[in-house]
Amino acid sequence: MLVKGHDFPNVTLVVVMFADSLFRFPDFRANERAYQTLLQVIGRSGRGDKKGIALIQTYEPEHPIFEVLLGNVSEESFIEHEREMRQELGYPPFGRIARLRLEGKNKAETFRRAEQLAEGLRGWVLKNEGENCEILGPSDAFIERVNDAYRFDLLLKSQKAVTLQKCIGIGREWAEKTEQDLLIDVDPYGMG
Template sequence: MAYTYHQADTCLRCHICGGWRPVPETCPGCGDPAFKFTGFGTQRVEIALKRCFPQAQVLRMDADVTARKNSHDELLAVFKSGRADILIGTQMIAKGLDFPNVTLVGVLAADASLHMPDFRAAERTYQLLAQVSGRAGRAELPGEVYVQTFSPDHPAVRAAASDEGFAPFAAAELAERRAGGYPPYTHLACVTFKGPDEAKVRFVAESVERGLRRALAGTNVLLSEACPAPLAKAKDHYRYQLLLRAPTARAITRPLCALLAKTRLAPDVALAIDVDALSLM
């Protein structure tokens, strides 16, 4: 998992486990001291906006500035009262907020969620864009929305930008899921293995996979290969996954539970089963 550079305290932080480390003096890959940080987190956006609009009052709302109790409500109160002109935030400001004086909304890297390894990626991208767009023009004043994307022709992005609503996008998305054998036309179970020793985690995951392939032979259950999870390491634990899909949840759980009942896992490898999983991370 990549670390994120935080300019305020000049360190690298992990947003998953909270760990941190000092900023290296040279590039860890090649040793060159002449390197710079790229990307645009909320801090970089804040710096750029203050440079472009020096007279504007800019507020930033993310996990770093809302860690203190009640800070979330305090920031929103400042913005709603008009004491701030621009509000920058992560997805936490995408929905549930009603500011009558907001007439312009911008979405940066709108397709970041589009390329996540999850069959719901397009649906979640559409939801995010539709929710964020709804923050502008909620009163008498008209609203404008600007979306930055590297995939302007993707159905989720085009649907969010159109006036056709959710129904056409949902119909196309459901047709793809039916053809691919994904929920809601099948049940999906995500089996996650995690532990501090990657070799042990991989060995257990592959052993369970082999056992399941024998148990599922001749059935209509689809089984993936054991592979690193999209979030391959968190809090010093390596993570591997198996995905199972079938017309009924029982077709998955019966052979899975029967196999695990007679399988001894390594003592430092934990296993979690999520049936009808909402997230594959």
């Protein structure tokens, strides 16, 4: 609640328990969001004339986020590190990604179908050498089961939006033919 920009002038102590959960989320933007959140919550303490204290519990005090917050590393170098990581891995803005999520009541059958879709997409990429699209997975979704439906994810990565759209189109056609529930999220904001 304190992160949301409220102004409580008498707050002089902010405590963040298990801050690691902010950057351990399976999302390439996790460090960026964790840094923003921690910076905001720290700013809630010690407003006006009162001094403030922020206590952060972590199992990784050497993590780059804490190095920046403590002033040991500049914010610019943290941003550059995140940019380099995204470029190396082909994540936005240096590439495009899409998550294809399959859902079904039978876990084994849904996983088999996810494997079938992944192999079909990989086969298309091999046949079309000019089309560079990496197919990762299938893997369990971060939240594996919702409303008695099992969920498996494929992650598609490409340097070109056109190639990514072709792969998505193949996935969509496959889902229609097989009557498989398929959720498509291009450049998903959360990977969970």
